[in-house]
Amino acid sequence: EVQLQASGGGLVQAGGSLRLSCAASGFTFTDYAIGWFRQAPGKEREEVACFSSTDGSTVYADSVKGRFTISSDNAKKTVYLQMNSLKPEDTAVYYCSAAQGVGVHVHTVPAMKIVLHGRGQGTLVTVSS
Numbered sequence: 758e759v760q761l762q763a764s765g766g767g768l769v770q771a772g773g774s775l776r777l778s779c780a781a782s783g784f785t786f787t788d789y790a791i792g793w794f795r796q797a798p799g800k801e802r803e804e805v806a807c808f809s810s811t812d813g814s815t816v817y818a819d820s821v822k823g824r825f826t827i828s829s830d831n832a833k834k835t836v837y838l839q840m841n842s843l844k845p846e847d848t849a850v851y852y853c854s855a856a857q858g859v860g861v862h863v864h865t866v867p868a869m870k871i872v873l874h875g876r877g878q879g880t881l882v883t884v885s886s
Contacts, residue, residue, distance in 0.1 A: 761877030779853035795849035852879035
C-alpha cells in the first residue's frame with residue numbers, strides 16, 4: 758500500500774521560506790510522478806507542482822512559478838517543495854499525490870488531477886502578512 762506523508766509546514770511571515778517534504782512508503786521509487794496540491798479553507802483543491810522521474814521534468818502552477826521548486830531524492834524516497842517569497846495567499850493545507858508505472862509522466866498542471874492518485878496526510882502552511 759502506497760503511503761505519502763507530507764511534513765514541514767508551519768507559520769511564516771510573508772516573504773519567508775519553507776521546505777515541505779513528501780515521504781513515500783510502499784512505493785518503488787522508479788518510474789513515478791509525485792505532485793503537490795493545496796487546499797485553502799473554503800476553496801477548491803489547487804495543483805501546485807509535479808515532478809516526473811521519467812525525464813526529471815517539472816511543472817508548476819502559474820501562481821507559484823519562480824517562487825517554488827520541486828525536487829526529488831530517490832535514495833530517501835522523498836520529494837521536496839522549496840517555497841520562497843511566500844505570500845498570504847499561499848496559506849493552505851499542502852499534500853502530495855503520486856502515480857507509478859513505466860512511462861508515467863505529467864506534462865501539464867491540469868494533468869496532475871488526472872494522473873496522480875491518493876492523498877496522504879497534509880501539512881498546514883500559514884503565511885502571515
